Amino acid sequence: MTRRTVLLAAVGVLGLLAFVVGSLTVLPSLLYPALPEADLHAVSDAGARIQLQQAQGQLQNSVRSALLQLTAGLLVIGGAAATWRQVQVNREGQITERFTRAVEQLGSDNVDVRIGGVYALERVARNSSADRDSVQFLLAAFVRNHSRWTVGGPDGPVHPSAEVDMHLPWLQIRTPDIQAAMGILARRPSTPGSPRLYLSRVDLRSVQIHNGRLTDTQLRYANLARAWLPGTRLDRSDLKSTDLRLANLETAVLTGATLTSAYLGGAVLRDAVLRDADLSHADLTGADLRGADLTGARVEDTTFAGALADDTTTWPTAFDTGRLALPVP
Incomplete structure (x- = not known):
């Protein structure tokens, strides 16, 4: 992995973290804003005011929980996609290595090595339709x-x-x-x-x-x-x-x-x-x-x-x- 790739990955991770933190901070307040002071003072019962504020906080916490679960799900999907991609890259690298080695074997002076290269190419073709x-x-x-x-x-x-060689x-x-x-x-x-x-x-x-x-x-x-x-x-x-x-x-x-x-x-x-x-x-x-x-x-x-x-x-x-x-x- 090149230095540029590592840098881009780090920037992407930091950007994702900033987006998640911002969403957890801002989005709950936008969806369920705090009750105005005038509305709270209009409620004469102090216990009722506290319950209203707690209910408002619970709604915001529910949004944060949903956002956290969504983020976790996206991270899992992203991780799985990255793993699958890495597996594909590794597989292509292995096929390329086997292909190159098989071609080298075809040029050998040893007939047994050439036979091995021939069958190795068949295996490559069987595993990789793109190389058939x-x-x-x-x-x-x-x-x-x-x-x-x-x-x-x-x-x-x-x-x-003149004749078919029967021997x-x-x-x-x-x-x-x-x-x-x-x-x-x-x-x-x-x-x-x-x-x-x-x-x-x-x-x-x-x-x-x-x-x-x-x-x-x-x-x-x-x-x-x-x-x-x-x-x-x-x-x-x-x-x-x-x-x-x-x-x-x-x-x-x-x-x-x-x-x-x-x-x-x-x-x-x-x-x-x-x-x-x-x-x-x-x-x-x-x-x-x-x-x-x-x-x-x-x-x-x-x-x-x-x-x-x-x-x-x-x-x-x-x-x-x-x-x-x-x-x-």
Whole structure:
């Protein structure tokens, strides 16, 4: 607390005391003024005059008592408000300290410390709704910076790779801090006005997210080959040219998702929801589409009641084209 704040508080207290003393002195006399001497002398009985003066004094004392009780009540309310404010200030200070420490942990060379920082940020987001967007931004930046898939760069990888590496360890073993960050991002609460999640050009091969929420996420040119994403919501997400070969997307929700030029060879899409998805130029060779909902899927900027196989989309061999409807007029 600064010297100026202390001085202002002292002035306020002195002003309040002066107001209370003045009120106790002046207000009772204004409400119940003393009886004029002429009126008292008009009462012949001395005992009656004394009773009148005592009654007048009691009325003034009643006003003083009421004022004292009101003042005490206001002081109690003021004290409670000051205490609540101090608690809030202390809480905000603690959250700021935890936030700062968690960010420092993300920059550690020790993977265990980084994992601790990731989970500390989740705790901050859970306790402070005002910091949720900042935590999401930080965790997304952490994933992009520490698990890059630099497609198109001078030394960038071939996208998609010639084959899916079946011997590559799961992400939680390979880079457990990235797996932890993705798990938290997939658990983030869905609130109106939440910012879009940017995870384009990241290496998330063999990531494991079950029944997660990655709604409205940009994952362009990302590598999610052999990812485990059953039941995950990817509504309205941008998966243009994303590598999803051999990914498990069983019962996943991709309503309105952009899957233009996506690589879905061998992907499991059983009972997945692909309503209104854009499948232009997508490669679904060998994909399992049993029970998948393709209502309103788009191919080459044309909307269909189902999806329509043409030269821009590669469907699995022996795919039941009878499921595909004619263009919507």
